[in-house]
Amino acid sequence: MAGAILVTGADGYLGRLLVRRLLDSTDVELILAVRARDRAEMCAKQAGMAATLSGGEGRVRWAAADLVAEHPFADVDPAGVGAILHSAAVTRFNVDEETAQRVNVDGTRRVLAFARRCRRLERVCVVGTVYASGLRAGPIEETALDDSAGFANAYERSKWAAEQLLVRECADLPWRLCRAATVVADDEHGHVTQQNAVHNTLKLLFHGLLSLIPGLPGVPVYCVTGELVVQAVLASLTAPDDARIVHACHTREESLTLGELVDAAFGVFEAEEVFRSRRILRPLFADARSFELLAGAVRGFGAGIVSQAVGSVAPFARQLFVAKALDNRRLRAVLPAYVAPDPKRLVERTCADLVRTRWGAPALERPA
Amino acid sequence: MTPVFVDHVGVALGGRAETVEEAADGGRTRSPAAALREAGFVRHHVCERGESAYVLACRAVQPIRAALAGVGAIVYATCLPHNGNVGSEAAFRDTRDVKHLMDFPASRLQADFGLERAAVFGLSQQACTGTLGALRIAAALLRDEGGIGRALCVTADRFPDGALYEQAYNLVSDGAAACVVSLDQGAFRLLACHAITNGALSLASDDEAVGHYFAYSHRLIEETLAKAGLTIDDIGWVVPQNMNVTAWRIFARLLGIDFERVAFPTLPEAAHVISADNLLNLARITEEGRVQPGERVMLVMSGFGLNWQCVILERT
Incomplete structure (x- = not known):
C-alpha cells in the first residue's frame, strides 16, 4: 500500500477490530477517523482505544471526522491516503429515516468524494450489510441489488442506497463492498464485546419478557463473527475486479434457522439453575400481523420493559419471515482458507458468554 | 365420568362506576387513560365506602337464591387473601384474639342464605383464576x-382503599360472581378443568406476567384440550378474562381461531372484575343466546401466583 489507510468509524465495533488486525498484520500507517465534537471528546476516544492500539501508537494518526459535516475530512491530507476502509455507519435497526440518510447515505457520499481527491488511492472498501437486500427472499448474489422487495427498516434502505452510490456513480473509483451478516460474537469462542438487537432479544428471552417472537421457525438466520467480517474486509483490499462485492456470511446450509437458534439458546439457558428454576417456556412464533398488533398495543403503555422489549425486536421483525439464500462464492474465492464454523456451537458459545456476563455492559477492551 | 353441570350465574359490581379518565385523574391507574381506552376499557367499578367484598358476594348470590336448595358445599374464592376474612383487624389488635382474623365470609354466606347442609x-x-379453581373443586x-349434589361457587373481591386499580396494564373493578355446580342437568356440562402454577414466578412484575402470558396460556389451552380429548376446532367460544383486547386478537391468531369467537363483551363497561370475568362474560353471551x-x-384465566x-x- 503506497499510502496510509484511512479507517472511518475507527472507534466503532468493526472499526476497532479492523484497526487491531491492520496493526498486527501490516506495517502500513493508519489514519483513524472518529466522530468528535471537540478536543475533549477526541481525547476521551483516544484513551478508550488505548488497548486496541497497544504497540502500534507510532503508526497511528487521528482525525476528527463527522460524516454529517460538509467536509468531514478537512484535516486529512488526501495525498497521503492509499486506501479507505469505510466502516462508519449508524447500525441501529430502529434508526429514523433522516438520520440514516444523513449518516449512511450522505456520509458515504462524502467519503467517496474525498476518495476522488486521493491521487494515490488504491482501494476504497465500504462495509455494508447483507440486509441491503431488504425483504428479498431466495438467492442473494454477491452482485448489485435492486429495491423492488422493499425494506424492513430505514437502516436497510440507507445501506442499500449507499451501495447504489458505489454501483452507479463510482465507476472511476477502485471500490469494493463487503456485505456483512449479523455479527453475534467477536470470534468462534463466542466472546461478545458489542451487543446488538440479537443479543438484546436473547436477553429478553432469558428473563422471560418475551414469550412471543415474530418470524417463521424455518427461516435461516445468518450469524457471523466479527473475525470473519474483518477477514473479508481486508481481503477486499486486494480482491480482483470480479470480486467487487463479497458477502461476509455463511451459506444457508452453514447457518441455523430461527427455530434452531432459539432451541440452541434455550439449551444453554436451561443449563443455568437460575433460569431453569423459573420454568421459562420457549417463545411462540407469531405471524407478522400478530407482532404488529403486539407492538402497537404496548407502545401506548409507555417505556415499560415489555414496551422496550417489543420495541427492540419490532424494527427487524419483518426480516424473520424472509427466507434468504445468501451466496458467498466470492468470499470463498478471496478467502481460500474459509471454513464455516459449526453454527450451533457458535450460538451456544455466544449464549454461554452472554449468560456468564449477564449481558453486562459492553467490555470493548476485553482482550481477544 | 359422572356428568357435572354449571348453571345459575349471578354477578355484582362495585357500587361506583367511573370512566378510565376519572380513574386516571383519581390516581388509580399507572397508565394514561388513552392507553387503557385503546386497550378496550371504558369504565370500571369500585366499591363505595362500607361496601365490602362480602356485600358484593351476597349481591351476586341473591339473584340465584332460588337455585340453592340442597347445596351441599360452598367453594368461596378470593383473589386477595384479605377478602377471605370479614373480621376486624382492629378487634384483633385490641384483644389479641386471632378469631377476629378467622371470620370467614363463606361461613357467613352459609348462615345468611340458610345453607345449613353446606360444607364450606x-x-x-389462585388470584384471578380462583373461580375456575372453585369450579374444579366443586366438580x-x-x-x-x-x-353433596350441588355446590355454590362464589368469588368476591374488592381492592383495599388507596389501591391502584390497574394490574398488568389492565383496569380492574371490584366485583363478585356466583354459580351453581350440580349433578342435575344444567345449562352447561363441565367437560374439563386444568391448571398450571409456576410458583417460581410468584412475585413476577407486571412486565414479567405479561411476558409469560402467551407461552403459558398457549400451553394451558393445549393441555386442557388434550385432557378433554378435543382440538381447538371443537371449541365454539373462548371466554377469557377482561384484558387488553389486542392480547386476544393476537392470541386468537396464535390459536388459529376467529377472533369473533372470543367473547368478552363485558370488557368495556365492567373492566377486569378480578376473578369474576369468566362468569360475567358467560352469563352475558348466554343471555344473548349466542351459545x-x-x-x-x-x-381461560391467568393470574398472579403465577397461575x-x-x-x-x-x-346442553
Missing part, C-alpha cells in the same frame, strides 16, 4: 362424594 371451602391462593366434590346447544365454551386455569363447558 375457601380458596385464596371433584360432587363426583367423589355422593351426598347454541352442543357448542363448547372454553373459559393459569382453563375450563371447558358444553351447552
Whole structure:
C-alpha cells in the first residue's frame, strides 16, 4: 500500500477490530477517523482505544471526522491516503429515516468524494450489510441489488442506497463492498464485546419478557463473527475486479434457522439453575400481523420493559419471515482458507458468554 | 365420568362506576387513560365506602337464591387473601384474639342464605383464576362424594382503599360472581378443568406476567384440550378474562381461531372484575343466546401466583 489507510468509524465495533488486525498484520500507517465534537471528546476516544492500539501508537494518526459535516475530512491530507476502509455507519435497526440518510447515505457520499481527491488511492472498501437486500427472499448474489422487495427498516434502505452510490456513480473509483451478516460474537469462542438487537432479544428471552417472537421457525438466520467480517474486509483490499462485492456470511446450509437458534439458546439457558428454576417456556412464533398488533398495543403503555422489549425486536421483525439464500462464492474465492464454523456451537458459545456476563455492559477492551 | 353441570350465574359490581379518565385523574391507574381506552376499557367499578367484598358476594348470590336448595358445599374464592376474612383487624389488635382474623365470609354466606347442609371451602391462593379453581373443586366434590349434589361457587373481591386499580396494564373493578355446580342437568356440562402454577414466578412484575402470558396460556389451552380429548376446532367460544383486547386478537391468531369467537363483551363497561370475568362474560353471551346447544365454551384465566386455569363447558 503506497499510502496510509484511512479507517472511518475507527472507534466503532468493526472499526476497532479492523484497526487491531491492520496493526498486527501490516506495517502500513493508519489514519483513524472518529466522530468528535471537540478536543475533549477526541481525547476521551483516544484513551478508550488505548488497548486496541497497544504497540502500534507510532503508526497511528487521528482525525476528527463527522460524516454529517460538509467536509468531514478537512484535516486529512488526501495525498497521503492509499486506501479507505469505510466502516462508519449508524447500525441501529430502529434508526429514523433522516438520520440514516444523513449518516449512511450522505456520509458515504462524502467519503467517496474525498476518495476522488486521493491521487494515490488504491482501494476504497465500504462495509455494508447483507440486509441491503431488504425483504428479498431466495438467492442473494454477491452482485448489485435492486429495491423492488422493499425494506424492513430505514437502516436497510440507507445501506442499500449507499451501495447504489458505489454501483452507479463510482465507476472511476477502485471500490469494493463487503456485505456483512449479523455479527453475534467477536470470534468462534463466542466472546461478545458489542451487543446488538440479537443479543438484546436473547436477553429478553432469558428473563422471560418475551414469550412471543415474530418470524417463521424455518427461516435461516445468518450469524457471523466479527473475525470473519474483518477477514473479508481486508481481503477486499486486494480482491480482483470480479470480486467487487463479497458477502461476509455463511451459506444457508452453514447457518441455523430461527427455530434452531432459539432451541440452541434455550439449551444453554436451561443449563443455568437460575433460569431453569423459573420454568421459562420457549417463545411462540407469531405471524407478522400478530407482532404488529403486539407492538402497537404496548407502545401506548409507555417505556415499560415489555414496551422496550417489543420495541427492540419490532424494527427487524419483518426480516424473520424472509427466507434468504445468501451466496458467498466470492468470499470463498478471496478467502481460500474459509471454513464455516459449526453454527450451533457458535450460538451456544455466544449464549454461554452472554449468560456468564449477564449481558453486562459492553467490555470493548476485553482482550481477544 | 359422572356428568357435572354449571348453571345459575349471578354477578355484582362495585357500587361506583367511573370512566378510565376519572380513574386516571383519581390516581388509580399507572397508565394514561388513552392507553387503557385503546386497550378496550371504558369504565370500571369500585366499591363505595362500607361496601365490602362480602356485600358484593351476597349481591351476586341473591339473584340465584332460588337455585340453592340442597347445596351441599360452598367453594368461596378470593383473589386477595384479605377478602377471605370479614373480621376486624382492629378487634384483633385490641384483644389479641386471632378469631377476629378467622371470620370467614363463606361461613357467613352459609348462615345468611340458610345453607345449613353446606360444607364450606375457601380458596385464596389462585388470584384471578380462583373461580375456575372453585369450579374444579366443586366438580371433584360432587363426583367423589355422593351426598353433596350441588355446590355454590362464589368469588368476591374488592381492592383495599388507596389501591391502584390497574394490574398488568389492565383496569380492574371490584366485583363478585356466583354459580351453581350440580349433578342435575344444567345449562352447561363441565367437560374439563386444568391448571398450571409456576410458583417460581410468584412475585413476577407486571412486565414479567405479561411476558409469560402467551407461552403459558398457549400451553394451558393445549393441555386442557388434550385432557378433554378435543382440538381447538371443537371449541365454539373462548371466554377469557377482561384484558387488553389486542392480547386476544393476537392470541386468537396464535390459536388459529376467529377472533369473533372470543367473547368478552363485558370488557368495556365492567373492566377486569378480578376473578369474576369468566362468569360475567358467560352469563352475558348466554343471555344473548349466542351459545347454541352442543357448542363448547372454553373459559381461560391467568393470574398472579403465577397461575393459569382453563375450563371447558358444553351447552346442553
